[in-house]
Amino acid sequence: MKQYNIGMVGYKFMGKAHSHAYKEVPMAFPGTPVPVMKAICGRNKAGVEQAAAQFGWESAVTDWRELVQRDDIDIVDINAPSDAHKEIAVAAAKAGKHVFCEKPLALNLADAREMLQAAEEAGVKHMVSFNYRFAPAVQLAKKLVQEGRLGRIYHFRAWFLQDWIIDPDFPLVWRLDKNVAGSGAHGDLGAHLIDLAHFLIGDIEEVVGMSETFIKERPLPSSMTGLSAKGDASAPKGEVTVDDATLFLARFANGALGSFEATRFAPGHRCTNAFEINGSKGSVKFDFERMNELQVYFTDDAEDVQGFRRVMATDAAHAYMDAWWPAGHSIGYGQTFTHVIVELLNAIEEGRQPVPNFADGVKCQAVLEAVEKSVDERRWVKISEM
Amino acid sequence: MKQYNIGMVGYKFMGKAHSHAYKEVPMAFPGTPVPVMKAICGRNKAGVEQAAAQFGWESAVTDWRELVQRDDIDIVDINAPSDAHKEIAVAAAKAGKHVFCEKPLALNLADAREMLQAAEEAGVKHMVSFNYRFAPAVQLAKKLVQEGRLGRIYHFRAWFLQDWIIDPDFPLVWRLDKNVAGSGAHGDLGAHLIDLAHFLIGDIEEVVGMSETFIKERPLPSSMTGLSAKGDASAPKGEVTVDDATLFLARFANGALGSFEATRFAPGHRCTNAFEINGSKGSVKFDFERMNELQVYFTDDAEDVQGFRRVMATDAAHAYMDAWWPAGHSIGYGQTFTHVIVELLNAIEEGRQPVPNFADGVKCQAVLEAVEKSVDERRWVKISEM
Amino acid sequence: MKQYNIGMVGYKFMGKAHSHAYKEVPMAFPGTPVPVMKAICGRNKAGVEQAAAQFGWESAVTDWRELVQRDDIDIVDINAPSDAHKEIAVAAAKAGKHVFCEKPLALNLADAREMLQAAEEAGVKHMVSFNYRFAPAVQLAKKLVQEGRLGRIYHFRAWFLQDWIIDPDFPLVWRLDKNVAGSGAHGDLGAHLIDLAHFLIGDIEEVVGMSETFIKERPLPSSMTGLSAKGDASAPKGEVTVDDATLFLARFANGALGSFEATRFAPGHRCTNAFEINGSKGSVKFDFERMNELQVYFTDDAEDVQGFRRVMATDAAHAYMDAWWPAGHSIGYGQTFTHVIVELLNAIEEGRQPVPNFADGVKCQAVLEAVEKSVDERRWVKISEM
């Protein structure tokens, strides 16, 4: 079996998710090229060494510049903080490595385009990790749209609701700092919704948006790990420089109407990444908190038994599921990354670009920025302006 | 339009439900004979007069013996406490009146049979008010079974869960007194499940059961109204003489397996009257707390979109619903009684027995008692023994 | 008991709903003044006479001008098509009658204001029938907001989804004609959402919207009744002059963000009038298809058992429910109107304005038109501009 050597930059939440996925690929997808966990890279030597041991990497390094030049690395996996994506990706591409990057692709559209251009000029494969596409239930939604089983699409409404910063004393972590994170709920959560819209419905033509930072100052953090952090209400405060919530309306090129909402201020929603599609022949509904299910409705069902079907997308008939367990046995969040990496490896092996790739990342970034522009200028903004 | 004059005995919870239904019939079902609310009867003069005024009856009387003899009464409606059913029903039938009786038909099987016999000998129409049959979603379940759309039936599982006496200090109301109520959860709730089983699946052949009174003594009540009552934990206590919960397994004549549970000790369940049917071609699920919905599954749905459909049984395609509101607009508990009375009036007008009638009440009673016998004798009991 | 004589103009869907409610009031709410169903009015003599007989009105008349002048009429109930509301309401108020009007109050804001002014000048009571406020589950949401149990409000998102015109051959009924209906999904469905927003959250400051008519021509109808109509695909076609779907974003005066969507193109949704509120201490969710339930979340629940509670708003602790059945026994759409009329009658009896009244109708209309202006001019519009 063909193997590809991975060099990964970043070792926190996403580093763990990717590592987990690399280990699952050979077991669950024996026909896919094998990813070899060659080297993991981070600035903190002790931290990255501990991660290497825990996650099963052959080695731990601290200099990504060196890593991307190594002959024994085929693919560079970038899940460092967003503000480092561009420099690493461009260097990796120039070094002739395939590049696999976490979302958001970059802090802004210009950077994203530069990354795409670098990868194209280098002729390498590139992929952006929009993992929610890879839930089998989302794949089923795509299939139904693509096969025309929902007919002409009228509506796409999507919302990504979380509640982890609802406490005003939750500290000012890096995700609340525009310089590091680029944006708040919009770039973190809204980016996923936009990518799903592109995947499921198609291009967006224009948008009008609204944004808010409900809690404008927060205590400076004493410590932080991943999404959890402890704050001290009496600590000095700093300014929150990203949005707590961003909403926008959109028109798609195919005439469908879109509604998008991303917020971190929705108590009771830990990770409600949800959407609904309405078409002339039917509808589908998805909620990531029940990621193994898709609600499906068809207008041509017999008159007395019409209703949304709760489809467990865990049968062999559903994408990726024959790799896992018998019907009805759920998979989890971790497996979405495994599917991402299966696509990455198979695409490289087959000599084609993976999907979604940097072009999709750029497209997503363009919509994100068009929404920001719309918020700033209080008007409809066409994506073609960007 | 043909009219029938009603004389009703009883004016509490069920008296109100029936009165409400009589008033709805002409408005919602203009093709049905009109019930005329002639006289309401109760032992307490002030109470029944107040009820007559509130519910819209032409007159209030206190002697049911007199009422059932009146020439201007066509139908006697009995919703007095269970221990009075037999005497009134037999007298009404002998007086040539059609008889409409609340469930349980009687305190025991012998009484129920006597009632049926009296009605048959008198040649009158008779009906027992198993109102849950008349929820449109339940009618849909029946239709699917009857049309063979669920195939051969394998399983019927049903449970009626309530929680109104979970507090050990809830007082010893009449429903907890065997002499008045006949039995507890079994006769009150289980009776509905058994009737639904007869309606949806068919005859039961044998049963084995288990019963329990969890709280064996309760404070004597200071006052009571309907299902609500206030107790005083320090009041003197009396013995609870009925079951708090009864469960049984059953075999149906058609080979299906049944599981039944009735309890008043299920916190969180105000009125979960629920069942599921599994057949070779599909399944249905019903829960009265969402009485406008039926969950429906078909094995021959396309492989990738199989799932329980949440059918809102509120379309014109569903029984009774063209009489009410547009699709998607719910009806409530009250309307089930309206449908019962539509059946009663139409059957009388058409010269046929309403369904369910006293024969169904007797059948239900036979199963109730077979279960009690099974509990007492710790063995399987055939219904044919009863 | 005090009585009020009703003269009602209109006898179709809403005429039936109101009639049903008038009959329920005395039975379920014995402490409320009694509405006397004096006269029903419609242009078609045979039709209105049939309705009077079916719904239980004392008389049927065809001239509303005469009706509003009658000495024996206390309250004029207007549920004729929207384009007739203003003229009747103004005449009724001038005649000194209390006025109860279906929504939308008028075809446009100017008319709505004229109606309010007429009622105020006449010193009569006035009410607009936003019935969804009166579902006990919605009343519970209001109570939680009002008592501060959800804390500071961050988000209100609402959508009213239907699917009754999804078939392109569904005919061009009056609801699709701007001259009669004023607007489409926006005025019919969106109006309810806006009123709920005013009720639950407070004033809206500014909006930006988007609107679409997906099917621009439809067959002319051969017949129509209520919401159902049969069309002939080969019939000559006419232009649809109202919106099929309208979405808008909003900012509330209290800083909350709002998202609204009304559409008739959402297959599988018969009547999904749904909203969610997120506040600093909790959230609530409502869906009219499960109108007896409210989903409620509190941030201060113990750490290991946090989750949305499915509250059946059918306990005695919930608004209006002690008037109906024991806990867990659902009410339906019809009962929301009964609650509306209880408010109408009690307010008149107590000498105060009912809520919601024409001022609320005007406020709703102002937002509806601000959204239309926003759609036309492609910009944010402040309600204060209207």
Added chain:
Amino acid sequence: MKQYNIGMVGYKFMGKAHSHAYKEVPMAFPGTPVPVMKAICGRNKAGVEQAAAQFGWESAVTDWRELVQRDDIDIVDINAPSDAHKEIAVAAAKAGKHVFCEKPLALNLADAREMLQAAEEAGVKHMVSFNYRFAPAVQLAKKLVQEGRLGRIYHFRAWFLQDWIIDPDFPLVWRLDKNVAGSGAHGDLGAHLIDLAHFLIGDIEEVVGMSETFIKERPLPSSMTGLSAKGDASAPKGEVTVDDATLFLARFANGALGSFEATRFAPGHRCTNAFEINGSKGSVKFDFERMNELQVYFTDDAEDVQGFRRVMATDAAHAYMDAWWPAGHSIGYGQTFTHVIVELLNAIEEGRQPVPNFADGVKCQAVLEAVEKSVDERRWVKISEM
């Protein structure tokens, strides 16, 4: 970090599940001893070698007798077909190895007891893989019971519903052969319910049951893999010698009432392993098809907001979840085995017996056989008779 060398017998569905779990332990639970995947064993040389490569075992062997004697093996993992469990487990124990065995522990109670005795005499650690205990939502249910937060327990009702053999032409696979599988739905699915009952409620005292084989003959199989198999309706038929469905009622030692149902004839249920517990202070509901959720109800919630809470058991406050992803990010079926193995390794390291162990397996087997005896003899059977 301490390491334990694993020798595993079996390499099909459960072999894959266990292998997957061994690989996840070091990454997700860095504080737990590391399992070393030393050797995998199966009768088919090619098959087991392919499995070793795919699953990541150091070596593949075909003789389990040799394997259990090897000095470099610390733990023997048995997931071969049920009829082989006893012989392997006894030999492994005698060789001084810790033994980890899939459920059902043995084909019958006598064998199970022999296995327990052998393990006890050898002084080794032993565990049986009742993996459903280890879903965090089930752990939460246990915690609530244990901390008294549900009060005195009244009811436990459980059902394990599947539909994979609903087609009468599905072939006669080994799971339908009593000699290999021991029993059908009862031993396969019911065993899990019984173990959950023991875990959550306590000892069962007596049972009465009912059993059925709906489809008595099936085509002989041409091929089979895991739970999926293809049949040929025209192939010669053989007799089904196990139950398709088994139901039973139970009394627990603590006075609670139990209801159990296991069936493979419930269309629409791929893997509905569900239970509900009702206690004096609250209730919980679980359904494995939504394995990340527990429905929780407390009687002492404020009167107007009582309702089942949908708790996502994915917070750091929930068992095992701090090892995985941020709140709201689901885990799947595979992770339950990872938790099983964490318990196995930690218990060995701490010198205590893992839970559940062979004593739990014996207890489960005793109830399974008591039910079978009850079915045969048509009477209540006490577990103490077994």
